[in-house]
Amino acid sequence: MVHGLGVVMKIGELSEKSGLSRDTIRLYEKNGLISSSASQSETNNYRHYSEDVLLQLRFVSSARKVGISIADIRELTEAFFASCDPSEAENVIVAKSAELKTRIEEIENVVRFLDAALLKVREGLGDD
Amino acid sequence: MVHGLGVVMKIGELSEKSGLSRDTIRLYEKNGLISSSASQSETNNYRHYSEDVLLQLRFVSSARKVGISIADIRELTEAFFASCDPSEAENVIVAKSAELKTRIEEIENVVRFLDAALLKVREGLGDD
DNA sequence: CCAAACCATGGACCATGGTCTATTGTTTTG
DNA sequence: CAAAACAATAGACCATGGTCCATGGTTTGG
Numbered sequence: 001m002v003h004g005l006g007v008v009m010k011i012g013e014l015s016e017k018s019g020l021s022r023d024t025i026r027l028y029e030k031n032g033l034i035s036s037s038a039s040q041s042e043t044n045n046y047r048h049y050s051e052d053v054l055l056q057l058r059f060v061s062s063a064r065k066v067g068i069s070i071a072d073i074r075e076l077t078e079a080f081f082a083s084c085d086p087s088e089a090e091n092v093i094v095a096k097s098a099e100l101k102t103r104i105e106e107i108e109n110v111v112r113f114l115d116a117a118l119l120k121v122r123e124g125l126g127d128d
Numbered sequence: 129m130v131h132g133l134g135v136v137m138k139i140g141e142l143s144e145k146s147g148l149s150r151d152t153i154r155l156y157e158k159n160g161l162i163s164s165s166a167s168q169s170e171t172n173n174y175r176h177y178s179e180d181v182l183l184q185l186r187f188v189s190s191a192r193k194v195g196i197s198i199a200d201i202r203e204l205t206e207a208f209f210a211s212c213d214p215s216e217a218e219n220v221i222v223a224k225s226a227e228l229k230t231r232i233e234e235i236e237n238v239v240r241f242l243d244a245a246l247l248k249v250r251e252g253l254g255d256d
Numbered sequence: 257c258c259a260a261a262c263c264a265t266g267g268a269c270c271a272t273g274g275t276c277t278a279t280t281g282t283t284t285t286g
Numbered sequence: 287c288a289a290a291a292c293a294a295t296a297g298a299c300c301a302t303g304g305t306c307c308a309t310g311g312t313t314t315g316g
Contacts, residue, residue, distance in 0.1 A: 047293085059241060093242050121217050170312095172263075
């Protein structure tokens with residue numbers, strides 16, 4: 001009954017809140033994109049997620065939507081939590097950010113192409 | 129010996145000029161992204177491509193790089209050459225263009241997130 | 257002429273990202 | 287308590303996009 005009052009949640013709740021399937025969440029966890037606290041004190045081995053994980057998952061989700069691979073997202077999230085080597089972390093993030101900016105330009109090119117094509121199509125339409 | 133003087137080329141030349149492998153080109157053709165003129169007058173069944181195909185292929189290539197699926201690219205290229213129903217063509221192109229613009233915004237969000245993360249990482253770095 | 261280079265086709269193979277299923281164990285709730 | 291709902295795991299399965307391979311035909315150049 002203790003419900004939604006923060007602290008932790010099981011995978012079902014996280015699934016609902018994130019809009020991702022349980023399977024997908026487990027997949028992401030297996031790939032190190034998020035992590036759960038396996039409660040050693042309990043009889044079961046259910047995953048328990050903190051609220052933070054929901055935020056991470058939102059990031060993962062939008063990153064995936066945008067085409068960033070799971071491997072790359074792992075690199076990034078590792079960078080975020082890389083208390084070990086912050087300058088290395090910085091490199092990773094900067095690199096990915098730059099890559100994405102390049103990608104934006106590429107998409108803009110395609111958009112321009114499409115918009116140009118649109119004009120041509122409309123010219124043809126004008127002949128009616 | 130008649131070489132590069134326009135008109136047509138075989139898959140090897142197209143491969144070189146486009147930077148795509150023969151296999152990939154055949155895959156794209158099988159999926160209707162480009163088309164070759166199968167010369168019926170000849171004894172072989174080699175594919176022959178016009179210069180135009182090179183341009184199409186460049187578009188396909190950049191569209192793929194940007195994550196547009198083969199199926200969607202086919203829809204688009206069909207739209208380009210849809211002498212049949214130009215207004216339908218227009219719809220397809222407009223829709224895809226809008227989708228890409230949305231995608232740009234999504235990527236920009238991710239970039240903003242990364243840049244914000246970067247600041248935090250750098251703060252941590254300042255503590256040295 | 258003959259070997260090397262090219263082409264075609266079909267199918268196998270691979271990675272990625274995700275879903276689905278079966279089995280089994282746990283919790284919740286009427 | 288017992289059934290329903292939830293969870294775990296492993297492995298099968300699927301689609302996509304591409305590469306690689308085997309086989310066999312064609313062209314080309316020395």
